[in-house]
Amino acid sequence: MGSPHAIGIVGLGVISRQYLDLFARSSSIRVAAVADLMPGRAAEVAAGIPGARALTVDELMADPEVQTVLNLTVPAAHAEVAHAAIAAGKSVHGEKPLALTVAEGQTVMDAAAAAGVHVSAAPDTVLGTGIQTARRLVDEGAIGRPIAASATWVSPGHELWHPAPGFYYAPGGGPLFDMGPYYLTSLVHLLGPIVAVTGATRRARAERTIATGPRAGERIDVEVDTHASGLLEHANGAVSTIVTSFDAVATSAPPIEVHGEQGSLAVPDPNMFDGEVRLAALGGQGWQSVPASAGYDGSGRGIGLIDAVSSGGAGRAGGAVALHVLDVMESLLRSSAEGRRLAIDTTVERPPLVPFSAAAEWAHIGG
Structure with a gap:
């Protein structure tokens, strides 16, 4: 069993609770840091997660412990936050849409390829x-x-x-x-x-x-x-x-x-x-x-990030699918x-089928 993959979450609005609930069930993901425009909200969330720290966005991006940034900001900030994470050498998993425009989304994908990091995105x-x-x-x-x-x-x-x-x-x-x-x-x-x-x-x-x-x-x-x-x-x-x-x-x-x-x-x-x-x-x-007969059984929001971690890449919820949908x-x-x-200018391969995987199995993949 390897060490849990350390993530930092940017944006702690309503949807973040669903992600946190799933990660609490998984041995493959560890929430190392959280950040929000409202520092009090970040402090409150961090207090409920063992080992998590409340940081500013800049501090989270610079934190060497964080391997992947989970981008749960509003759509208008998706590309900006993704670029900041990529520039810091971190992979990104973001809420949908990937960006506001295809041109903006393409710059995210190009930057990630140049930096050797991965982009994955909701919906998972x-x-x-x-x-x-x-x-x-x-x-x-x-x-x-x-x-x-x-x-x-x-x-x-x-x-x-x-x-x-x-x-x-x-x-x-x-x-x-x-x-x-x-x-x-x-x-x-x-x-x-x-x-x-x-x-x-x-x-x-x-x-x-x-x-x-x-x-x-x-x-x-x-x-x-x-x-x-x-x-x-x-x-x-x-x-x-x-x-x-x-x-x-x-x-x-x-x-x-x-x-x-x-x-x-x-x-x-x-x-x-x-x-x-x-x-x-x-x-x-x-x-x-x-x-x-197929799929991650009993899963929730964030399973796409777990799938990416287990694959060592962008996984089945990869950014290429998100860019095509955008x-x-x-x-x-x-x-x-x-x-x-x-x-349509973009195209994408159909992601591989997810074999049936019970919660007892997927909760530990990559962990």
């Missing part, structure tokens, strides 16, 4: 048993040749529950950049890279009203489109559709469906790590539940603005 929910079991069925030919897929996520807006939702309506936010990565990354795992897109987007309202917390009643400007629909053409010939929206109350559509010549798959919520996979085979008895999202928005189909 796709490494759970839900998406991976569906991926295994596709690979094994359970639905025959894939023909099409659909992905749908809608809500009336994050201002209804989040006490500080402004970043969801600023550049780097919106339903496509916020929730799209879960669905698009899943489609890449299931069907492979996307070669062209056609998008249509809309902005229903110019402002939103915060509904909860100390800022309840405050109005915030909407700077991004809040409904996005897209047609996605995959390199393998399959065609997918995606809908993401902050303008709809609810939907009865399944999160993801994949259709092939011999069957269809109902795929669970890609914002979760597990869930029921159902298969309807041609000539069969309708929808049948499929037991989990390219697809940016191109969907530009396609809508320009009213035309756009080719």
Whole structure:
């Protein structure tokens, strides 16, 4: 057994708790340092983690003990923090999106390659048993040749529950950049890279009203489109559709469906790590539940970093996938603005399937 991989966390907002909970279950990761724009928050978090220190961002970057920086800042800061970590000789695992633009994301990937460090990124929910079991069925030919897929996520807006939702309506936010990565990354795992897109987007309202917390009643400007629909053409010939929206109350559509010549798959919520996979085979008895047969079972946010550490590289949640998904999202928005189909410049290999791994196994990989 080797020594735990030492990480430093920058940004200790709401999502950080999920990462910390997972790392507490893993012998392969040790939280050595934490930093936040609010020093008091960093001190409070560090006090609850044995051996962790509360540092400034600059101190964390300079700390020789930290091997990888976990970047949980707001989207507008993702590239800046990643560059600082890379310049300090550290690998980076970041929240989605990789950056605000493809050009910005490409500079992160280029800098990491030049420095000999690795970039990985959320969403790593796709490494759970839900998406991976569906991926295994596709690979094994359970639905025959894939023909099409659909992905749908809608809500009336994050201002209804989040006490500080402004970043969801600023550049780097919106339903496509916020929730799209879960669905698009899943489609890449299931069907492979996307070669062209056609998008249509809309902005229903110019402002939103915060509904909860100390800022309840405050109005915030909407700077991004809040409904996005897209047609996605995959390199393998399959065609997918995606809908993401902050303008709809609810939907009865399944999160993801994949259709092939011999069957269809109902795929669970890609914002979760597990869930029921159902298969309807041609000539069969309708929808049948499929037991989990691939993926990290019982995992959580941060499993992508553990996967990277165990592989000695970027792992299955590598930055190349995140850059490709960013390219697809940016191109969907530009396609809508320009009213035309756009080719996707980036491509990526489908990450390897995650064999079924129980918590007792993955909690110690790389440790």
